[in-house]
Amino acid sequence: MTSEKMRTRFAPSPTGYLHIGGARTALFNWLYTRKHEGTFILRIEDTDQARSTEESTKAILDAMSWLGLCWDEGPYFQADRVKIHQEMVEKLIDEGKAYYCTCQPEELEAKRKQALAQGRKPKYDRTCCERGLAKSADSVVRFRCPDVGATVLRDLIKGNISFNNEELDDLIIERADGYPTYNFAVVVDDALMGITHVIRGDDHVNNTPKQIHLYEALGYEVPLFGHVPMILGADKARLSKRHGATSVMAYKDMGYLPEAIINYLVRLGWSHGDQEIFSMEELIGMFSLEAVGKSAAVFNPDKLLWLNQHYIMSYEEERLIETMLPFWRERGFDTSDHRFIRKITADLRPRAKTLVEMADSGTFYFREDVAYDPAAAAQFLTPEYAGHLEAVRDGLPGLADYTKDGVEAFLRALADQRGTKLKWIAQTLRVAITGKTVSPGIDEVMVTIGKESALRRIERAIAASRQG
């Protein structure tokens, strides 16, 4: 087992977008496989014909790609493999390891309720087990699951887990419509695709003993399992829509960087001493299932935000500019002047937690007729401060060194000259130029927009100030 090449898989069902929890499972699979130079397979589990959609498949693929979780094989579609599944079902029937069952869902449900009410186990009573039924229109196939002894799952993350086989059920492996059920299809496909390590959410732990029996009944080698803990919402309930965005692509739209998502997700359940920031390369080198914790983790949006801010600040410049373009464009701004965009990005990036925040806070760069924030205007665009603006207007044209340092020196000198502090002139200018009391350093802003634009904005603000 150790000498042969590792093969892993991520097997989402296309019944919705790729959510945070699935993304982490995929990430752990991916990292583990990269680290051990194995093969990572993507398989779409679409045997539920009623709920699976092509849009979902596409959405999942897009999200995987955006996160950089490339797959080496696939995507395979489980629904394309039903013939194989059916052959395997027949094989089990021929060998007496499975049987046809004609119990109707309604009666099964009634028995289940009754058993529960009487405090008994709601497991199938094997009504059809020895009847030797043949295939019929509404028959399903059940696996004759061992009901004595115990099954031990040697989990790579959780350790050894033992199950009494009497707890197990004669599960349905083929539905009336001829499609295999999850527990059967997953075993057949994992076995036939040569999966050596099954890394998945721990909501599958209780399915695993049944699957182990299926592997054995089919004559397959049982793979290694690693069950990763769930991700919970703030109320400790399984993460869902009501906890906010759970779709990976929703985070893209909200201005998050894939590196931040990856970094956040990997630290949810996995750790490497005190280290918080990891590059993909580091992760591939350091990742191990042994270091994955056993307990569920609560999703913390604030920490994700912090990481996003970190990656915005440390991103390679051109890459950040490129990533920002859609956000500017969707706001209708002209991004053709690359030098201008680059300066704006440099001004804004140290103070944005998301790309959306960056775009929203930088609208003033693109329009000179900024809307004045009422409170800001009330305080600074007044006759009292208009003198500062007029002094800047009068002095600025003669300023030869129109750079950040040059402008700052100019403003400081002006403050001295006028017997005031720089902060009063700077804040007045900030409101005049950006319309707000919060912005990047006013010297940086003035350099970025250029002297002419700055003068026009100041002139406009003076007019507003003199009006009262």
Add this chain to the structure above:
RNA sequence: GGUCCCAUCGUCUAGUGGUUAGGACGCUGGCCUCUCACGCCGGAAGCCGGGGUUCAACUCCCCGUGGGACUACCA
């Protein structure tokens, strides 16, 4: 109900019998400062409870309690 899993600051976690229980997010006091953010310095905040085992338990065992998962012709 049954089965299985889990349990260190609010949250993510380090810790593997002897530590002043460490880090991070968030919160918070201060510094820096043209605003904001960054950065720097400091603070509050934790071993679920009870029994054992041991010279010594956050750490090992048992029992509670709490949380989660599964118990489908979903995956």
